[in-house]
Ligand SMILES: CC(C)[C@H](C(=O)O)[C@@H](O)C(=O)O
């Protein structure tokens with residue numbers, strides 16, 4: 270296979286972990302005879318610095334014309350400390366998601382037996398945990414109208430959803446459940462929010478088309494509790510943009526480190542693969558950032574293009590690194606392995 | 620002292636845990652020579668059943684004219700399974716909060732050494748955890764305009780805040796921090812939401828008036844992670860209505876059981892004290908519901924009225940029950956003690 274991939278390394282530890290992800294992809298290419306052509310482009314704080322815009326036209330155009338996107342991280346503490354900044358790195362990612370119609374953010378959550386010590390949650394609670402979060406990514410409070418009054422003493426954010434937006438991701442979630450444990454949990458706040466009640470109705474109606482899949486409901490406050498109390502109850506967790514943002518970060522503690530968490534953002538025409546850890550600027554250029562999330566994003570990419578064998582190979586290589594304790598310091602105190610060494614181990618294994 | 624208290628036991632396990640809370644208050648009254656006059660009223664599903672309304676006029680009037688309110692729980696699975704019901708038990712509580720101007724919901728989170736085994740989080744992570752969540756309770760997505768289109772294919776919820784709403788709870792939070800570890804963490808999503816940016820500005824400005832208190836910021840997705848990864852970092856966690864709802868339920872896992880979690884809802888003129896566990900209908904009338912959250916709500920009530928000695932006595936009695944393992948099954952597998960026995964032990968100790 271021949272794939273053209275836009276590489277948006279972004280900010281912070283983005284570039285160094287993406288470098289390892291590319292190494293893994295190249296190793297797969299060599300072994301299985303595929304060609305991956307990478308094209309780099311700016312996004313986020315680095316793009317603001319170079320072009321004044323968090324998502325330059327050139328980057329967007331490139332992304333429209335490649336087969337897929339590998340994304341590193343965006344953000345810079347300098348903007349965090351200035352919440353009133355009009356131009357922000359995050360806008361680049363949000364605009365990219367919207368422009369490319371990447372409506373489904375998919376985050377697998379798994380407890381690796383070998384890593385349970387690294388998780389703050391007790392081993393007996395984690396056992397058997399293996400679920401996937403389907404977060405809607407193009408709607409909700411992220412994209413509704415925002416207002417302030419002139420005096421700056423009032424602000425509002427509108428949360429909006431329509432049937433079609435809900436329907437698209439719901440079908441993906443139910444299809445995924447069919448090839449798993451056949452359970453979808455819709456997380457919402459239907460006892461308070463009108464949009465949640467719309468979600469319940471639309472999802473309930475679609476559920477009828479998937480009689481082999483069980484649908485159940487959980488309020489978001491309860492879900493935030495259940496993810497820690499009893500995470501193995503979940504199979505597919507389906508939710509809106511904002512709740513998905515909160516719950517998927519929370520759920521990342523299950524695997525022992527957010528440095529392990531990969532995600533796929535899918536649309537009708539485009540796809541983007543991204544570690545969820547963010548820019549983690551404090552670790553930049555120290556060779557301590559965990560490259561596994563970026564490398565597992567590559568596994569998701571391969572799977573997405575039907576390269577199952579290749580995807581499994583990547584996962585196997587990652588598991589080998591974990592079992593061999595060739596991991597970064599977030600997973601093993603005083604580990605002598607850095608970003609590069611873990612990346613090398615994994616691509617050599619492949 | 621002489622206090623007139625409206626007792627809204629509500630639904631599910633509300634009545635049985637409130638019964639134990641009243642016993643504790645009566646014991647305090649007898650020992651310290653106070654008079655507590657209780658007046659019962661309907662709210663929630665039981666109120667809908669009796670009067671057609673989740674918050675009957677009579678209940679609201681009573682609450683306006685008492686010194687304080689003791690609240691049990693509301694909700695009924697029958698409404699949960701019908702998300703489109705126009706009349707819902709929850710509306711009773713929301714309306715009560717709004718009508719009485721109960722703008723601050725205060726939830727103390729503490730890891731009891733004796734109960735760390737009951738928590739899903741590891742002991743070494745929990746050690747030293749002792750923080751208080753200040754959740755804004757009269758604004759945000761809970762009370763903004765809700766719309767649907769005629770076809771029912773579109774819905775919206777408006778999240779709104781103004782400076783005054785933010786300011787009121789922020790002052791309470793900073794004052795609380797001054798008599799604690801002097802740290803306020805504002806949780807928001809300022810990289811996406813306009814209302815969050817308003818929160819940051821208003822809170823930052825108010826912080827200047829409290830130079831002895833440190834203010835820091837955390838995005839809500841990161842906060843959901845930090846509560847599990849490193850809960851002892853927090854002192855006062857300040858946030859909006861929706862984020863507070865999610866994070867305080869999540870944080871309840873720290874103490875080992877949501878059955879321990881009390882809350883105070885305060886306004887300028889009124890106050891309401893409530894266990895946060897909700898109606899838990901499956902446990903109703905089985906003498907297994909944990910009465911401690913309701914009894915600790917009484918401790919918060921006493922403290923609120925300046926009865927510190929009395930409040931400490933209640934807390935001491937609860938701690939004695941915990942140390943003596945006179946606790947319900949949520950805290951000790953196969954415990955032979957039920958709701959009544961735990962309540963009796965505590966009021967006898969007082
Ligand atoms: C960077 C930020 C805008 C983004 C989000 O909130 O969606 C991030 O937290 C994520 O989850 O990908």
Ligand SMILES: CC(C)[C@H](C(=O)O)[C@@H](O)C(=O)O
Pocket residue numbers: 460461490709712713864
């Ligand atoms: C019952 C519900 C409306 C309520 C809320 O969301 O505020 C509850 O979850 C709470 O936290 O008190």
